[in-house]
Amino acid sequence: MRTVARSLLPLAGPQPPGTAHIMRLVLLAMAPGMLLQTLFLGPAYLINLGVALLTALAVERLVNRARGVSWPGGLGDGSALVTAALVVMAAPPAVSPVIIAAGTALGLLLGKHIYGGLGNNPFNPAMVGYAIILISFPETMAHWPAPPGTGVDALSGATALEVMNHRDGITVADLYQQSPLLGQLGGAYWEWINLAYAAGGVFLIWRRLIDWRIPAMLLGTLGLLSALYYDSGSSASLGSPSFHWLSGGIMLAAFFVATDPVSSPTQRQARLIYAALIGSLIFVIRSWGAYPDGIAFAILLANACTPALDRLVRRNATAGQIAPQAGGQIRTQSSDEDVR
């Protein structure tokens, strides 16, 4: 984060923002996207959200008691609430609250606490929880409702990404004519949801709470790959960059999941590689994988690479090194008189 210190100090007073404050701001930044998603896809999200938050609180409290950590110490960081919200928003609204609760609890337990709690988890807990329920309940988890007003059978459960993948050899332009589900760019309503998440992400970048490199590199790689395979919208096209940028949960992933400080690399160069890896994996899974949107798997795979990436670029201390910067040194008159 470049850097909490340098620019947040004038905004947040003399003290740096605490971890809990950061998490509150992250939830605040997610709020517009969550609101739009609830409006367009159904109020069931509110129930799921409530259940997930309560589950997160309960799990944190139980685990903290078991580990002997005091209440404010364990929950005060607020990261469990972010995890719960991410699990809910990554899943379709019609998923049973029981499944959501299971995903949240398993994400926190198997994704975080089993490694020693916040700061020690190699994987993003929300993505662990989401991946577990995605694999366990593939039918339910793939069942996305069509947004209102698209005139599509609400039970078909197809998303824009699926429509794009299974369009039987028609051009992209024709597809946009045929299927109202695609909306203008990346799926009806989904483009607005994604833009709302992106706006929240930009807010976090402005407050310097996340590193701009990760979303920029992630979206850049995704855009570059989709541009390479766009094939000017022919029948073999895999979709335009704007389609890939605005469909599915891409903005939520790019700004809120991939930037998780714990499971992403700490070195700047490593972060660039990490984000590029996620971007290309998302494109590969979307285009040629079995899952319509492979964000969770892309992020988990990249998380697994994080320690290696950090080690790849980590600076090694060199004893007694004198490293001149470009430009050399001040010219000083050396004395004629011998010192010794």
Place this chain on the structure above:
Amino acid sequence: MAETLRQHHQARPAPYDFTGGLRVPGARRTRGQPVQQAPLAQWYRLPLHHGTHRLRARVQAGDQVKRGDLLADGEVCLHAPTSGTIHGIFQGPALHPAATSVPTLHLQADGQDLQRRTEPPRLPTAPAERALALQQLLHHCGIVGLGGAGYPAWRKLSKALTQQQSGIHALIINAVESEPEICSDEALLRDDADGVIDGAARLCRLLGIGQCLVALAQDNHDGLNALQGALSRRPDGDPAFSLWLVGDKYPAGSERQLIQSLTGIQLTGSAHPTDIGYLCHNPGTLHAMQRALTQGRPLTARLLTITGPAVAEPWHGWVRIGHPLQALLTDLGIAWPQGCELLHGCSLTGWPLHPDAVVGKESYGLILRERPAPPTLPCIRCSACTDICPAGIDPQTMWQYSDPWHPDILDKAGLDDCLKCGACDLVCPSALPLTARFRWAQTERWQAREVDQRAALARQRYERHQQRLAAADAAARQRREARLERLGKRRPEDWLD
């Protein structure tokens, strides 16, 4: 005329910048206040200890001493801060975060504050002898780096003279106090900039240094004015003085960061400024050197800032070395409430003092603040510390690998390069005590290496001893063979037949 001279000593911004660092909020509350004198204490206590070195006492209980009399010597010489009677040697805390119990000399002041008569030293004219005599003088006057590290000035000089084959080409006066609260150097410049400049000029002349760079913070207007005034009063024949201003980024006043700002050269590991031909001194040290060079007076007092959130009226002034801190605070009317800690240094680099601690030669500031709550939040690997680290190392990796203890990774991550500047503590969103951990880890590593070195030395000695024994054995056998040869090959076993 004076105007043109001032023009001549125009301050310039430092040509380079150092990596990392941050702007620290907070005001220097004592800025512009007059420099005071601390009242005399009834008792002074002097730990017979400097850094990791024990000092030998040169006085006995019952001795009458005057201010400036030698009390102890060794790595550093200690002198009586005032006149009085030596009460004895007792155990007391060393001036160190661990506050180890060390022998401490107790001096009962008689209140008359009599001074030992000193004479201006006469230094030889031949350059080699002069440099040696200068080292001896600095040692005998007990002068150490007053900027906080307390490194003996004579040692710095001897390193500079022996390591640097091409000589020292510039003296740097480091008057950049980048610590957020401390005003000691600025106060000294306002009080006696002439003394500082005179000390620097004398040192340069003695060592044949042609150039003197004076570095100070860009917002230190009083210090700059005082320096320009002092420079305009200087006679001819001085080294070339130049004034340099560095930005308000912390830790601009750290030696390595200042060298980088001035020269663009980044020193890491065990590299010192003297390796690239610079001798770097704090103005306080040069002021003490001026006293030593002109009057032969040893170091018995220093400038000190006392401030902090728990201090209503901050204070700065001259304090004698060995003044007990509790007595000092009481005399100055500063309460030390329960739940508050007194930090040695500034609020970023400082460490909490033992209640019985005393003012040392390296005490440039005291901060009284509420004891912070222990951290309750874990590291979330946000990298805020890595981004601002002025030494360019990775604090969060070091935090992670210092508990559980992984010395190899710590060494590789650059633990030895850590300046303990405290910048990472300031930006950590989980408020982790990173600097305290690294201070402990460094000590731990140094001790482990010392044990390793001692073990290696002992092994070497043992092996050499074994070799000598074997050699002696072989020699004895040879002699015996030769004697038998002379006796006609009549071995003892032959006689048995």
